[in-house]
Structure formats: C-alpha cells, structure tokens
Amino acid sequence: KNILIVPGDGIGQEVTEVGKNVLIKIAEKFGHEFSYDDALMGHVAIEATGNPLPDETLTKMRASDAILFGAVGHPKYDNDPTAKVRPEQGLLRMRKELGLYANLRPIKLFDELLGASSIKPEILKGSDILFFRELTGDIYFGEKGRKNDNNTAYDIAEYSRYEVERIGRKAFEAARTRSKKLCSVDKANVLETSRLWREVIQALAPEYPDIQVEHQFVDSAAMMLIKDPRRFDVVVTANLFGDILTDEASQIAGSMGMLASASIGDSTGVYEPIHGSAHDITGKGIANPLASVLSAALLLDISFGLKEESDAIIAAVDKLLKDGFRTRDIADSTTAADKLLNTETAG
Amino acid sequence: KNILIVPGDGIGQEVTEVGKNVLIKIAEKFGHEFSYDDALMGHVAIEATGNPLPDETLTKMRASDAILFGAVGHPKYDNDPTAKVRPEQGLLRMRKELGLYANLRPIKLFDELLGASSIKPEILKGSDILFFRELTGDIYFGEKGRKNDNNTAYDIAEYSRYEVERIGRKAFEAARTRSKKLCSVDKANVLETSRLWREVIQALAPEYPDIQVEHQFVDSAAMMLIKDPRRFDVVVTANLFGDILTDEASQIAGSMGMLASASIGDSTGVYEPIHGSAHDITGKGIANPLASVLSAALLLDISFGLKEESDAIIAAVDKLLKDGFRTRDIADSTTAADKLLNTETAG
Ligand SMILES: CC(C)[C@H](C(=O)O)[C@@H](O)C(=O)O
Numbered sequence: 133k134n135i136l137i138v139p140g141d142g143i144g145q146e147v148t149e150v151g152k153n154v155l156i157k158i159a160e161k162f163g164h165e166f167s168y169d170d171a172l173m174g175h176v177a178i179e180a181t182g183n184p185l186p187d188e189t190l191t192k193m194r195a196s197d198a199i200l201f202g203a204v205g206h207p208k209y210d211n212d213p214t215a216k217v218r219p220e221q222g223l224l225r226m227r228k229e230l231g232l233y234a235n236l237r238p239i240k241l242f243d244e245l246l247g248a249s250s251i252k253p254e255i256l257k258g259s260d261i262l263f264f265r266e267l268t269g270d271i272y273f274g275e276k277g278r279k280n281d282n283n284t285a286y287d288i289a290e291y292s293r294y295e296v297e298r299i300g301r302k303a304f305e306a307a308r309t310r311s312k313k314l315c316s317v318d319k320a321n322v323l324e325t326s327r328l329w330r331e332v333i334q335a336l337a338p339e340y341p342d343i344q345v346e347h348q349f350v351d352s353a354a355m356m357l358i359k360d361p362r363r364f365d366v367v368v369t370a371n372l373f374g375d376i377l378t379d380e381a382s383q384i385a386g387s388m389g390m391l392a393s394a395s396i397g398d399s400t401g402v403y404e405p406i407h408g409s410a411h412d413i414t415g416k417g418i419a420n421p422l423a424s425v426l427s428a429a430l431l432l433d434i435s436f437g438l439k440e441e442s443d444a445i446i447a448a449v450d451k452l453l454k455d456g457f458r459t460r461d462i463a464d465s466t467t468a469a470d471k472l473l474n475t476e477t478a479g
Numbered sequence: 480k481n482i483l484i485v486p487g488d489g490i491g492q493e494v495t496e497v498g499k500n501v502l503i504k505i506a507e508k509f510g511h512e513f514s515y516d517d518a519l520m521g522h523v524a525i526e527a528t529g530n531p532l533p534d535e536t537l538t539k540m541r542a543s544d545a546i547l548f549g550a551v552g553h554p555k556y557d558n559d560p561t562a563k564v565r566p567e568q569g570l571l572r573m574r575k576e577l578g579l580y581a582n583l584r585p586i587k588l589f590d591e592l593l594g595a596s597s598i599k600p601e602i603l604k605g606s607d608i609l610f611f612r613e614l615t616g617d618i619y620f621g622e623k624g625r626k627n628d629n630n631t632a633y634d635i636a637e638y639s640r641y642e643v644e645r646i647g648r649k650a651f652e653a654a655r656t657r658s659k660k661l662c663s664v665d666k667a668n669v670l671e672t673s674r675l676w677r678e679v680i681q682a683l684a685p686e687y688p689d690i691q692v693e694h695q696f697v698d699s700a701a702m703m704l705i706k707d708p709r710r711f712d713v714v715v716t717a718n719l720f721g722d723i724l725t726d727e728a729s730q731i732a733g734s735m736g737m738l739a740s741a742s743i744g745d746s747t748g749v750y751e752p753i754h755g756s757a758h759d760i761t762g763k764g765i766a767n768p769l770a771s772v773l774s775a776a777l778l779l780d781i782s783f784g785l786k787e788e789s790d791a792i793i794a795a796v797d798k799l800l801k802d803g804f805r806t807r808d809i810a811d812s813t814t815a816a817d818k819l820l821n822t823e824t825a826g
C-alpha cells in the first residue's frame with residue numbers, strides 16, 4: 133500500500149510528521165509494508181511552483197492508495213482579498229479532481245477531556261456525532277465573480293439531485309450502523325438548494341425505514357449543537373453549513389486539535405485534521421498532533437479496512453490522555469508542566 | 480407615536496401580547512401617548528388572505544413609527560419543500576420593502592442566568608456582544624430557482640460595495656460607543672462576496688482609526704464564540720452567517736427566549752425576538768416572553784430615543800430574574816415551581 137503524505141502549510145508540517153510516524157510504527161507492529169511518498173500543496177506549493185496544486189502532486193495523488201493531509205492557508209492571502217492565486221484553490225481543486233464528495237467528521241469526546249471544553253461536562257458526557265459534509269458542491273464550486281464595474285460580487289450555490297442523493301445514502305447507511313437516527317440540516321425556509329436537498333432526503337427515507345429522519349434548519353442546529361449535543365447522532369449537510377457546524381462542534385470534543393476527518397469518493401481517500409494551518413502557533417512545537425494521529429487511524433480503517441490497527445491508535449491516544457499528557461489546547465489547570473506535550477515529543 | 484403590533488405565527492402571538500402590555504404600562508408610567516394598531520403576517524396572513532404579507536399590512540407598516548413583531552413560520556411548509564407560498568416570504572419581503580438592512584442583535588447575559596447556559600459560567604461571565612447582521616442582501620435575496628428539468632437548484636449570493644459599506648459604517652459607529660473593537664466575519668478564503676466584504680471593511684477602517692478591526696472566517700468564528708465569547712464585542716457579518724452565528728450565540732445568553740433584535744434602515748424600525756414561531760410549544764403558555772419585552776425596550780431606545788424608559792424595562796427584567804422567576808427554558812434546578820412563569824402571567 134502506497135501512502136502519499138501532503139503536509140501543506142503552517143502546523144500542517146508539524147502534525148503530519150507525527151501522523152506519519154504513527155503509521156510507520158503501526159506498520160512495524162502489525163507487520164504491514166506501507167510505502168510513502170510526499171508532495172507539495174498550498175502556500176508552499178505556490179512558493180515553489182506558482183501553483184497551489186501542482187500537476188505533479190495531483191498525479192501522485194491519483195496513484196496513491198490513501199493520502200495523509202495536513203492543512204493549507206497563509207495569512208498573507210487572507211489579508212489580500214484581491215489575490216489571484218491562493219492556497220485554498222489547491223484544496224478545493226483536489227477535492228473536485230479526486231471526486232471527494234463525502235467528508236466524514238466524527239466528533240467524539242475522549243472521557244479524559246470532559247473538563248477541557250467550554251461546555252459543561254454534564255451536557256457533553258457521552259456526545260458522539262458523525263457529520264457527513266458534502267464536499268464538492270454548493271457555493272464553494274458554483275460560478276463566482278464580479279460585475280457592475282467590480283462593484284458587485286456574486287457566488288452561485290448549486291446542487292443537483294444526484295449530488296444530494298449520493299451523500300444522503302452514505303449518511304443513511306452510516307446511521308444504520310449507529311443509533312439509527314439521521315438529522316439533515318438545511319435552510320429550506322429560504323434557499324432553493326436546501327429545498328431540493330430536503331426533497332431528496334425525504335425521497336430516500338422510505339428506502340431506509342429503520343432510520344428515523346429529522347430535518348433541522350441550520351440556525352437552529354447551530355444552537356442545539358451547544359445546548360444539547362447528545363440529541364445528534366449522524367448529521368448530513370451541505371458543504372458550507374458543514375464547514376461552519378463542524379468547526380463549532382469541535383468544542384464538543386474539547387478542541388479542534390482532536391478532530392480528524394476523512395474525505396472519500398470515487399477513488400483514493402484523503403485524511404486530515406479539521407484544524408487549519410494556524411500560523412499563529414506554527415513553529416512553536418505546541419500544535420496538538422492528535423488530529424493528525426487520529427486521521428491516520430481513520431485512513432487505516434476506511435481506506436485499508438485495518439480496523440484492529442485503527443483501534444490500536446485510538447487506544448494509544450486514550451492511554452496518552454489517561455496518563456495525563458496534554459498539549460496546551462486541551463490542558464486543564466491540573467496538567468503538570470512535565471506532561472505538556474510538544475508536537476515533536478508526541479510521535 | 481404610532482406602534483404597529485404584528486404578532487405573526489405560533490408563540491409570536493403569545494409573546495407579542497406581553498411585549499405590547501409592557502409598552503402600555505411604560506407609557507402610563509412615563510406619561511406618553513402611544514397609539515396601537517395590529518396587522519397580519521406569515522401563516523395567519525396566508526390563511527386569511529392567501530398572501531404572507533398583505534398589502535394592507537405593508538401600508539400600515541409604512542405608516543407606523545415603529546413595529547413590534549413576533550415570529551412567522553409553520554411546520555406545514557417546512558415539510559413541503561415544493562410549497563409555492565410560504566410564511567417566510569412575508570418576512571423577507573417586509574425586510575426588503577422597508578429597507579431594513581441592519582439587524583442588531585445584542586447578546587448580553589443577565590448575571591442571574593449565568594447558570595442557565597450549557598456553557599461554563601467562568602467562560603461566559605461578562606460576555607456582551609453586539610451583532611450587526613446585514614439583512615437585505617446575500618443569498619437570501621439573489622435569484623434562485625431550478626434548472627435541468629428540475630434536477631438542479633441554485634441560489635445566487637450577491638453583495639454590492641454600497642450594501643457592505645452602509646452596514647459596515649453602522650458597526651464601526653457602534654464600536655466607537657463600546658470597547659472600540661470590531662470583528663468582521665466572512666469566508667474570504669472561498670467566497671467572492673466575502674472578498675468584496677473584506678475589501679470594503681478594510682477600506683473603511685482608516686476612517687475609524689480609533690477602532691481595532693479584526694477579520695475572522697465564519698467557521699473559526701463559530702468555534703471561538705463558544706470557546707471564548709468574551710473576545711467578541713461588536714461583530715459585523717453577512718445575512719446568512721449572521722443568521723447562523725446569532726442563533727448559536729443565543730446560548731451565551733442562556734436561551735433564545737432572552738434575545739431581542741432591532742431591524743433598522745431607511746425609515747420605520749422592526750423589533751422582534753430572535754426566536755421563531757416554535758409551534759412545538761405554542762398554546763402551552765410556557766414560551767419565554769422576555770425576548771419580546773426586551774424588543775419593546777429596544778424599540779423605545781432606538782426608534783423613539785426614550786433611553787430612560789428602555790432602561791426601566793431592562794431593570795424590571797433584571798429584578799424579575801433576581802426574584803427567581805423563570806420560564807422553563809431558563810430554569811435551573813433551584814427554581815421553585817411557584818416561580819415558573821407562564822407567558823400570560825409575565826405581562
Ligand atoms: C480552508 C478552507 C477552504 C476549508 C473549507 O472551508 O472547506 C476548511 O475550512 C475546511 O473545513 O476544510
């Protein structure tokens with residue numbers, strides 16, 4: 133099996149290194165042969181080639197069996213709204229080119245981190261949500277531009293029945309293996325794309341009579357996620373709403389630094405932390421590498437079907453936390469200084 | 480002064496009654512003469528006239544000095560994505576016709592409710608955020624429809640420089656009267672409308688050199704609001720992001736049932752709770768009327784310049800809470816049953 137490592141920008145570099153080391157250790161321990169290659173993407177790729185997703189990277193991606201990804205982004209572009217080339221274009225193009233239409237974001241709280249969240253432990257305890265975020269449609273990929281002499285900007289949101297149906301099915305199927313509850317989030321009281329979304333989910337429901345389906349408006353869901361996270365199990369939603377809700381939901385798990393994601397579709401899968409490049413803490417060695425480590429676990433499970441190996445990683449993370457080791461983002465006042473992890477020591 | 484009462488649907492009916500009673504009491508106490516009229520909107524208007532915003536209502540609105548509004552919506556339409564006439568069309572048309580481009584949503588926690596939130600008191604204490612949500616543009620008002628034989632849906636998001644500038648100025652001016660910090664929320668790493676938004680806010684900044692401006696991506700803001708609400712003061716954002724973030728932020732104030740909003744623009748202002756029609760609790764007398772009461776306070780302050788009267792209402796709400804009275808949404812385990820408010824007794 134051939135794994136492509138794409139660290140990208142900022143703390144992506146630091147944390148992906150740790151994720152890769154865990155893959156190497158697991159392969160050793162369980163007697164697998166993985167081969168590794170790496171490639172540039174994002175700001176580092178722009179600096180090297182002028183292109184945030186060089187052809188060489190894309191070719192390597194297509195040839196790989198799975199991709200361990202870091203993050204892309206750089207404040208330089210964020211503060212220049214007129215920049216023509218930006219790191220995120222590489223990310224979006226990768227998602228489109230590889231057909232990664234389903235982004236799975238499991239939000240699960242490690243018991244040890246019950247105190248690390250800003251939400252009360254009694255509200256959080258037992259929370260376990262699996263988000264399915266659609267990843268190749270919506271306002272991310274519709275036509276966008278300027279008109280009226282550069283005085284008006286527009287972005288077109290678009291969904292086809294087919295696009296909603298294929299992510300919908302993935303979510304229904306996952307609900308079957310869990311508590312048989314599916315919550316579809318939209319804004320059908322305002323958006324036509326959401327009305328189509330709701331129509332399609334409603335039309336799929338009779339094929340999954342064992343699943344209890346609920347529809348929620350995105351504003352209300354953003355509120356309920358904090359008020360009562362345990363009422364959610366599998367959640368399916370559009371690209372933009374999924375982006376917002378999963379970042380918000382990271383607080384349920386204590387920190388973004390704990391959350392992994394899997395982007396899957398027609399061929400190779402991409403596994404990455406949901407946190408971004410975080411240039412404010414880059415190079416300080418304080419980034420939480422566990423999201424990348426857990427991304428490696430998702431990779432083994434989903435792309436390679438190596439469930440035991442994946443569970444071994446999760447158990448190791450659990451033990452690490454039980455032993456009291458913490459990065460700053462998940463530290464509580466009782467964490468001893470000698471147990472504050474640096475990214476380098478965490479491998 | 481002439482106040483139009485538009486209760487709308489669901490609990491809108493119950494809570495607006497309480498808000499109106501408070502206006503009557505305050506006028507009595509301070510010796511003002513307000514006259515009242517009422518009008519239909521939303522589902523009740525569709526039932527009566529076929530139109531969610533009848534011409535008669537719109538005429539009365541234009542003639543009024545201020546509008547106390549309830550909520551619109553009905554599950555009947557939510558579950559039928561193909562419905563052609565819907566209550567929300569009335570709401571959106573009202574906003575557009577009256578030019579209500581600025582929606583102010585103050586999120587302030589009454590000290591007495593520190594325990595009512597799902598967020599830890601030590602994270603919340605002292606939170607005080609003022610949202611400026613743009614209300615007449617974005618994906619809410621762009622062209623929307625179906626194509627490809629009804630198999631594709633689209634919604635166009637659009638912003639002009641002028642639209643961003645006028646809401647931006649309101650927010651900068653408000654920041655001046657508060658802690659001189661402004662956070663503008665967008666998704667400029669993906670959306671062209673957001674890049675225009677950021678350009679315009681950046682261009683305004685030099686005119687307000689005393690204000691410290693920060694730009695945040697909406698996904699990150701959704702996370703930070705829960706992680707560290709005190710880092711926000713004045714927040715300005717687009718229509719859709721504002722819809723999601725303010726509902727989420729309601730948890731900072733303990734409950735949606737506590738939050739009022741003011742929609743202002745070129746002429747008459749509309750004051751309303753941020754909660755919706757909540758048909759699940761309609762008619763049970765358990766809806767929290769305080770959002771409508773606080774909307775009445777905003778009305779007096781913003782539309783009539785009656786600051787003392789407005790403060791008297793807020794002080795009364797504070798006293799009510801100090802005395803231990805609660806509706807169920809803000810009750811904690813220590814609330815005695817005889818202090819559980821019903822909507823009717825709260826007036
Ligand atoms: C970097 C950005 C374009 C991206 C997104 O919005 O999809 C990120 O926030 C994510 O969630 O992967």
Ligand SMILES: CC(C)[C@H](C(=O)O)[C@@H](O)C(=O)O
Nearest residue numbers: 321322351551552567570722
């Ligand atoms: C009812 C709905 C159309 C409305 C909106 O999305 O603006 C509501 O959620 C609000 O926030 O006033």
